[in-house]
Amino acid sequence: xxxxxxxxxxxxxxxxxxxxxxxxxxxxxxxxxxxxxxxxxxxxxxxxxxxxxxxxxxxxxxxxxxxxxxxxxxxxxxxxxxxxxxxxxxxxxxxxxxxxxxxxxxxxxxxxxxxxxxxxxxxxxxxxxxxxxxxxxxxxxxxxxxxxxxxxxxxxxxxxxxxxxxxxxxxxxxxxxxxxxxxxxxxxxxxxxxxxxxxxxxxxxxxxxxxxxxxxxxxxxxxxxxxxxxxxxxxxxxxxxxxxxxxxxxxxxxxxxxxxxxxxxxxxxxxxxxxxxxxxxxxxxxxxxxxxxxxxxxxxxxxxxxxxxxxxxxxxxxxxxxx
Numbered sequence: 623x624x625x626x627x628x629x630x631x632x633x634x635x636x637x638x639x640x641x642x643x644x645x646x647x648x649x650x651x652x653x654x655x656x657x658x659x660x661x662x663x664x665x666x667x668x669x670x671x672x673x674x675x676x677x678x679x680x681x682x683x684x685x686x687x688x689x690x691x692x693x694x695x696x697x698x699x700x701x702x703x704x705x706x707x708x709x710x711x712x713x714x715x716x717x718x719x720x721x722x723x724x725x726x727x728x729x730x731x732x733x734x735x736x737x738x739x740x741x742x743x744x745x746x747x748x749x750x751x752x753x754x755x756x757x758x759x760x761x762x763x764x765x766x767x768x769x770x771x772x773x774x775x776x777x778x779x780x781x782x783x784x785x786x787x788x789x790x791x792x793x794x795x796x797x798x799x800x801x802x803x804x805x806x807x808x809x810x811x812x813x814x815x816x817x818x819x820x821x822x823x824x825x826x827x828x829x830x831x832x833x834x835x836x837x838x839x840x841x842x843x844x845x846x847x848x849x850x851x852x853x854x855x856x857x858x859x860x861x862x863x864x865x866x867x868x869x870x871x872x873x874x875x876x877x878x879x880x881x882x883x884x885x886x887x888x889x890x891x892x893x894x895x896x897x898x899x900x901x902x903x904x905x906x907x908x909x910x911x912x913x914x915x916x917x918x919x920x921x922x923x924x925x926x927x928x929x930x931x932x933x934x935x936x937x938x939x940x941x942x943x944x945x
Contacts, residue, residue: 625675625734625737625738627673628673628674628675628734628737629644629645629670629673629674629675630644630645630674630675630676630677630678630730630731630733630734630737631643631644631645631667631674631676631677631678631730631733632678632679632725632726632727632728632729632730632731632732632733633677633678633679633680633686633689633726633729634680634722634723634725634726634729635655635679635680635682635685635686635689636655636682636685636722637655637682637685638654638655639652639653639654639655639722640652640653640654640655640659640660640663640689641722641723641725641726642663642726643723643726643727643729643730644730645730647727650722650723650726650727652722655685655688655689657688660688660689660692661692663689663693664692664693664696664698667693667696667698668696668697668698671696671697671698674698674699675699675733675734675737676699676700676701676733676734676736676737676742676746677693677698677699677700677701677733678700678701678702678703678729678730678732678733678736679700679701679702679703679729680702680703680704680705680708680725680729681702681703681704681705682705686702690702690747691749691750694747694748694749694750695749699737699746700746700747701733701736701745701746701747702747703729703732703736703745704875706875707732708725708728708729708732711728711731711732711735712724712725712728712732715728715731744846744850751841753810753814753815754837754838754841756810757807757810757811757814757815757834757837757838758838758839760803760806760807760810760834760838761807761834761835761838761839761879762879763803764800764803764804764807764831764834765879767796767799767800767803768800770796771793771796771797771800774789774792774793774796775793777789778790778793804830807830807834808830811830811833811834811837815833815837818837818843818844818931819833819837820936821930821931821934821935821936821937822836822927822930822931822937823936823937824936824937824938825895825923825926825927825930825937826890826891826894826895827887827888827890827891827894827895827898827923828887828891828923828927829887829890831883831886832883832884832886832887835879835880835882835883835884836880836883836927838879839877839879839880840854840855840877840880842854843927843928843931844928844930844931844932845932846928848925848928848929851924851925851928852921852924852925853876854876854877855876855877855880855881855884855924856873856875856876856877856878856881857873857876857881857884857917857920857921857924858873858921859873859921860873873917873921881920884920884923884924885916885920887920887923888916888919888920888923889916891919891923892916892919897926898919898922898923901918901919901922902915902916902918902919905918905919
């Protein structure tokens, strides 16, 4: 069916509501962001599935997950985009005002554009794996608890002595919670992700936290090209050229959780992984700034890990030749 004959649905997501636009020029309607209302929306859209090109939602701190998963499970073509991408598209099309209704229409318009993109198939949402979702939730909780512990530790250093007992009690409680979450993550990794872990276990620098981040927050590992996985995570250098101006290549965006885990892993790998250590030393010898060299090591590690999982061949230094 020609794109001009298809219907495109944009859904602006908030904590309590969903603003739905069926085609960018239609009148929008607001429904509650709850299970019964989402189920009713799915039942309404499924009969039109043959005419619906894409249903597009904006990532909104997780509040979009139930709607996106339900629509995807019903067989509809669903995409979830970064809010910055949606806003940049809106500005490029002259949408300067911002309301929920305008945002929903913008997303419907954006859906039509993405449907005709060469990247359409890659952008389509896949049905989430229950184990991967559970692991990602544990990973998020781990980072939340660690953040709370850091904050409480900072309070201890600057609080009145009369409050030390209370703060230390909270720190002990947080330590127990972190240990419990880490134990649960370790159990999930061994039970549900043992095949992938067996491939990566000998790669020095990838510890338990990095393993959990890769398995939980990067299900695409081993399914994309090196260029695609690097851009997805946000470690691939991007050109910033215009005319005769040749700007410095930069890295930005991507999966924050994975990027942070790779950063910590790279700090270890440049010391203990012979392949990454040699690569890092070559970059430093060429005069690269230390931070640039470290990000390059993160990129190198990711491409090697992606190649390992894609090939199904356990890590060995020979992977450096194809990474």
